[in-house]
Amino acid sequence: MKIVVLVKPVPDTYGDRVLSLETGLADRAASETVLDEITERALEAVIRHAEESAKSGAGEVEVVAMTMAPADSQSTLRKALAMGAASAVHIADERLAGADLVRTAEVLAAALRRAGADLIVAGNGSTDGSGGVMPSMLAELLELPAATRLETIEITADAVRGTRETDGGTMTVTAALPAVVSVTERMPDPRFPALKGIMGAKKKPLEVVALDDLSAELEGLGVALDETASARSIMVAATQRPAREAGEIITDDGTAGERIAAFLADRRLA
Amino acid sequence: MTSNEPILTLLLAAPAAADAAPALADGAAEALGAAAQLGTPVAVVVGAADALPQLAEAAASLGAARVLTAAVDPAQLGAPVADALAAAVAQEAPAAVLVPHSIEGSDAAGRLAARLRAPLAVDAVAVERDEEGIVAQHSVYGGGYEVTSAATYGPLIVTLRLGAIDHRAEAATPEVSALEVAASGRPTASVEGFESVVQASERPDLRSAKKIVSGGRGLGSKEQFALVEELADALGAAIGASRAAVDAGYVDQSLQVGQTGTSVSPDLYVAIGISGAIQHRAGMQTAKTIIAIDKDANAPIFEIADLGVVGDLFTIVPQLVQALKARK
Numbered sequence: 001m002k003i004v005v006l007v008k009p010v011p012d013t014y015g016d017r018v019l020s021l022e023t024g025l026a027d028r029a030a031s032e033t034v035l036d037e038i039t040e041r042a043l044e045a046v047i048r049h050a051e052e053s054a055k056s057g058a059g060e061v062e063v064v065a066m067t068m069a070p071a072d073s074q075s076t077l078r079k080a081l082a083m084g085a086a087s088a089v090h091i092a093d094e095r096l097a098g099a100d101l102v103r104t105a106e107v108l109a110a111a112l113r114r115a116g117a118d119l120i121v122a123g124n125g126s127t128d129g130s131g132g133v134m135p136s137m138l139a140e141l142l143e144l145p146a147a148t149r150l151e152t153i154e155i156t157a158d159a160v161r162g163t164r165e166t167d168g169g170t171m172t173v174t175a176a177l178p179a180v181v182s183v184t185e186r187m188p189d190p191r192f193p194a195l196k197g198i199m200g201a202k203k204k205p206l207e208v209v210a211l212d213d214l215s216a217e218l219e220g221l222g223v224a225l226d227e228t229a230s231a232r233s234i235m236v237a238a239t240q241r242p243a244r245e246a247g248e249i250i251t252d253d254g255t256a257g258e259r260i261a262a263f264l265a266d267r268r269l270a
Numbered sequence: 271m272t273s274n275e276p277i278l279t280l281l282l283a284a285p286a287a288a289d290a291a292p293a294l295a296d297g298a299a300e301a302l303g304a305a306a307q308l309g310t311p312v313a314v315v316v317g318a319a320d321a322l323p324q325l326a327e328a329a330a331s332l333g334a335a336r337v338l339t340a341a342v343d344p345a346q347l348g349a350p351v352a353d354a355l356a357a358a359v360a361q362e363a364p365a366a367v368l369v370p371h372s373i374e375g376s377d378a379a380g381r382l383a384a385r386l387r388a389p390l391a392v393d394a395v396a397v398e399r400d401e402e403g404i405v406a407q408h409s410v411y412g413g414g415y416e417v418t419s420a421a422t423y424g425p426l427i428v429t430l431r432l433g434a435i436d437h438r439a440e441a442a443t444p445e446v447s448a449l450e451v452a453a454s455g456r457p458t459a460s461v462e463g464f465e466s467v468v469q470a471s472e473r474p475d476l477r478s479a480k481k482i483v484s485g486g487r488g489l490g491s492k493e494q495f496a497l498v499e500e501l502a503d504a505l506g507a508a509i510g511a512s513r514a515a516v517d518a519g520y521v522d523q524s525l526q527v528g529q530t531g532t533s534v535s536p537d538l539y540v541a542i543g544i545s546g547a548i549q550h551r552a553g554m555q556t557a558k559t560i561i562a563i564d565k566d567a568n569a570p571i572f573e574i575a576d577l578g579v580v581g582d583l584f585t586i587v588p589q590l591v592q593a594l595k596a597r598k
Contacts, residue, residue, distance in 0.1 A: 019415045038530065101390045102383055125530070131392035133380030133429070139348065140384035145457040146348050148377055151523075161462075165524055166285050166373045167295050168475075169466040173347065175459035185530045186523060223387075233389030233426070236405060237418040244555055244574040251567070252581025257589025260561060261597060263577050267559060269481065269538045270505065270594055 001053075001157070001177075002062045003046050004089075004117040006108065006134075007039040007080050008126050009073035021238050035076045038123030040083075041187035046121055047084040048188065049155050059157070062086050064115060068096065068108055074206070081201035082193030088206045089115060095211055095226050100233045105137035110217035111209060112142060117178065119160060124149045124182040135182035141221060145175035151186040273399070275365040276312045276336075277305035278358055278425075281329050282351065282374050283317030283344065287464055292321030294328050296478050297370025297432050299439075302333040304397050304430060305368050306439035308404055312336045314358045314449070316351050318344050326446045333439020337446045338362075347374075349456035352381035357451045359386065364425050366404045368397065371429035372477075379429045389421040395434040395535065395556070404428075409535075409556055432477040434535055467524065476525060479508030481538040484527055484554070485520065486512035488543020488564060488583055495520040497587045498542055504594040510534065510554075512544045528553035543583050546571025563587065 012032040020027045043065060050061035065080035067073070068091040077088040091111050099107065112120055120142075125132040132149075139146035150162035150173075160181055161174040175181070193201070211218070215225055250256065264270035279301040284293045294315075305311035313334035315325045319341035326337040338361075340354035355378060359367060369379040371393050383390035391406035398405060405420045406428045420426065476482065483505060485498035495515070502509045510527040511520065527534055529552040539557035544550060546562070546569055554560070555574050562575035563583050572578040579586060 019410065019417070101380075101392070102387055105384050106387075131376070131380075131429075133376050133383070133390065133392055136348070136377040136380035137384040140352065140381040140456075143456050145459045146377070147459040149373060164373075168284050168286065169464055171285060171461055171465075172463040173459045173461055176457065179457075179459070232387070232423060233391065233419055233421055235417055236420045239416050240414065246573050247576035247578065249567075249572055249575070249578040249580065252579055252586055254585075255589075256563075256579045256581055256586045257591075258593050260563075260577065260579065260586070260590050261593035263561070264505075264538075264594070265597060269559060270597060 001059060001118045002064065002116065003050070003119045003121060004064045004066050004112060004115055005039070005043045005046050005080070005085065006120065006122040007043060007065050007067050007076065008036040008123065009033045009067060009069045009076040010036045010126055019238055019240070021240065033073050033076060035079055036123060036126040038126065038183070038185050038187070040190035041185060042121050042123050042183045043080055043083055043085065044190040045153055045183060045187040050084070064089060064117070066108075066111060066115065067091065068104060068111070070097070077206055078201050079193065081204045081206065082197040083191055084197065085204075087204055089209055090206060091209045093211045101131065101133060101137065102232060103227055105134060105141055106218065106221060106223045107211070107214065108134070109138050109141040110214040110221055110223070112138065113217045113220065114214060119155065119177055120144075120180045122180070122182045124184045132182070135180050139180040142180070144178055144180050146180045147173045147175045148182045150181055150183045153181065153183060153187070273309045273365070275309040276362045277309040278362060278364040278367045279305050279311060279313050279334070280355055280367065280369040280375060280378055281313050281315045281325070282378070283321055283325055285344070285374065285464060287466055290466070292317060292324045294325055295370065295372055295374065296475060297372055297375060297430065298329065299332045300432070300435035301368045301370050301430055302329070302439045303437040304435045306333055307437055308397060308399055309365055310335050311439055312338065312362060312364070314355055315339045316342055316354050318342070327444055330444035330446075331441045333442055335442050335445070337444055338449045339446060340449045340451050345461045346458040347461060348377070348381065348458045349454050350458065351378040352385055353454050354449060354451050355382045356385055357449050359425060361449070366397070366425055367427045369427065369429045371431050376429050379427055383427045386424065388424045389426050391419045391426055391428045393431050394428050395431050397428055397430070431533070431535065433479065473502060474506070474508045476508045476510055476527070477532050477534065479534070480536050481505050481507035482510045482527070482534055482536045482557075483507045483540045483542065484510035484512065484544060485515050485542050486544030487514035487518060489515065489520060492520045494584075497583070500591050501540065501542070501587055504591045505538070505540075507538070507540070512547075512550050541571050541575070542587060544571055545569040546574070
C-alpha cells in the first residue's frame with residue numbers, strides 16, 4: 001500500500017509573520033519556515049501505521065511525503081524523511097508562486113495521480129491559512145471519496161475509517177480506498193527525528209517535480225500547464241491591521257469583580 | 271450598491287441523529303443576511319427528502335426570496351451536495367455562492383470550486399460589492415492582516431466565517447421549487463453513526479456565539495473549571511478553552527479556541543486564567559471587546575485586552591458573577 005502524506009511548510013508562528021503589502025503574498029524571508037504542526041502529526045500517524053503493519057506482517061506500507069512549495073523550503077521535506085517517510089516529492093516551479101486554491105488543487109491532484117496513492121492524508125488546516133478546503137477539492141478532482149477532519153484513523157487493506165467532529169456532533173465515517181482523508185491535531189505528537197533518521201534522510205529519494213513533469217497528468221485533468229496569465233481569483237488589497245492596543249490594566253484591590261460588571265454594563269455587554 | 275442578481279447560499283441540514291427534528295446547520299441566517307446585501311438571496315437547501323419542507327420554510331423565514339431544494343442521502347458524504355450546488359449554479363448563473371464556513375459547508379464549497387474550477391474565497395469575514403463586482407474580506411495570520419479578494423471571472427464562491435456577519439435578511443414568503451440534479455455518481459464516504467454533542471445547558475454554540483467565556487490552565491482543575499461555566503451562564507455566553515486547558519483534560523477538545531482549534535470573533539471574549547500564547551490570541555483577537563483575568567501581570571493576553579485585571583481569578587470571578595446577578 002502506498003500512502004501519500006501532504007505536508008506543508010509554513011511560517012513559524014513563534015515569530016512575527018509578515019504579508020507583503022505589495023504582492024499580498026507571504027514574505028517568506030521574514031520568518032523561519034517549519035513543517036505545519038498538523039501535517040507533522042498526520043505524518044506521525046501514518047508512519048506508526050506503517051511500522052505496525054510491518055511488525056504484524058500485514059504488508060508493507062510505503063509512506064511518501066509530498067508538498068508544493070517554493071524551492072527553498074526543502075529542509076521541511078528532509079525533516080519528513082528523517083521522521084520516517086520513505087521518499088519525498090517536492091513540487092516546485094516559479095510559475096506556481098501565488099497559485100490560488102483551485103490551481104493548487106489541480107497541480108497537487110496531477111502529482112498525486114502521477115504518484116498513484118492508495119490513500120492520501122492531509123491536515124485539516126494549517127497555521128498560515130484557515131481554509132481547510134484542499135482535501136475535499138483534491139477528492140473532487142481525483143473523483144475519490146473524502147473523509148475529512150478525522151480525529152481517529154484506522155487504515156485497513158481496502159478502507160479507511162474514523163471519527164470526525166462535525167457541526168453538532170461526532171460522526172463515524174468510512175471510505176473505500178483509494179480515498180482522501182484529512183486529520184486534526186488530535187493525531188499523536190510527532191516524534192523528534194533520531195540522529196540515525198537524520199543521517200538516513202540524506203540518502204532517501206527526494207524528487208523535485210516541475211510543472212513540465214506533470215504535463216500528461218494535467219492534461220488528463222483538463223488543465224492548462226501554465227495558468228500564470230489567467231488567475232481566476234486575485235487579491236485586490238492587503239493591509240496590516242493596526243496592532244491591537246492594550247486597554248486599561250488594573251490590579252485587583254478587592255473590587256475587580258464589581259469593576260468588570262460595571263465595564264460590561266457600560267458597553268451593554270452584560 | 272445592490273442589484274437583483276441572484277446570490278446563491280448553501281443551506282445544509284444540520285447533521286443529526288435519525289430521530290431528531292430537522293434543522294438548518296449553523297450559519298444559515300448569516301449567509302442569507304450577507305446575500306441580501308449583494309442581490310437577491312436564493313437558498314439551495316440540501317437535506318434528507320422528508321426534511322426538505324421544514325428546512326425550506328426555515329430558509330424563507332431567514333430571508334430566502336426563493337428556495338431550491340435538493341434531496342440527498344445524509345449517510346453519503348461529499349459529491350451529492352456538490353452535485354446539487356453545481357445544478358443550482360447552472361440554473362441560476364449567480365454572481366456569487368455564499369457558504370457557511372462550517373465543517374460540512376467548507377467541504378462542499380471546496381468540491382464545488384474544484385468541479386467548476388471557479389474562484390474560491392475561504393473564511394471571509396465580510397462580503398461586499400465594489401464597482402467591478404463582489405469582493406470578499408479576510409482576516410489572516412490570526413487577525414494581523416486584512417486582505418480583500420475578488421474573482422476575475424465566474425461566480426465567486428465564498429465561505430463565511432461563522433459569527434462574522436451581523437446583517438440579517440427580512441423574512442420572506444416561501445417560494446419553493448425542487449432542483450433537478452443529475453447525480454455525478456462519484457464515490458462518497460459513508461456515515462456509520464452520529465452522536466449529538468450533549469448540550470449540558472442552553473449555552474450558545476462556541477463558533478457562532480456573540481459572547482464567549484474561555485478558561486485556561488489557571489483554573490487548575492476540571493472541577494474548578496465550573497467557574498467558567500458559571501460566568502458564561504450569567505452572561506449568556508458560550509464556553510471556550512485554551513489548548514493548555516484542553517490538554518490538561520479540563521474540557522473537551524471541541525471547545526478549544528486558537529489557531530488549531532476554533533477561530534472566533536465574538537462581541538465579547540472573557541479570558542480567565544489564560545496567559546495568551548500567540549496560538550491562542552490568533553484565534554480570538556478579532557473579538558470586539560476582550561477582558562482578561564490572570565494572576566501574572568506579564569501575561570501576553572494583557573497586551574490585547576480592553577480591560578485587564580491582575581489578580582486571583584478564584585475571588586474575582588465569583589464576585590463578578592454575583593455582581594452580574596445583582597444587576598438583573
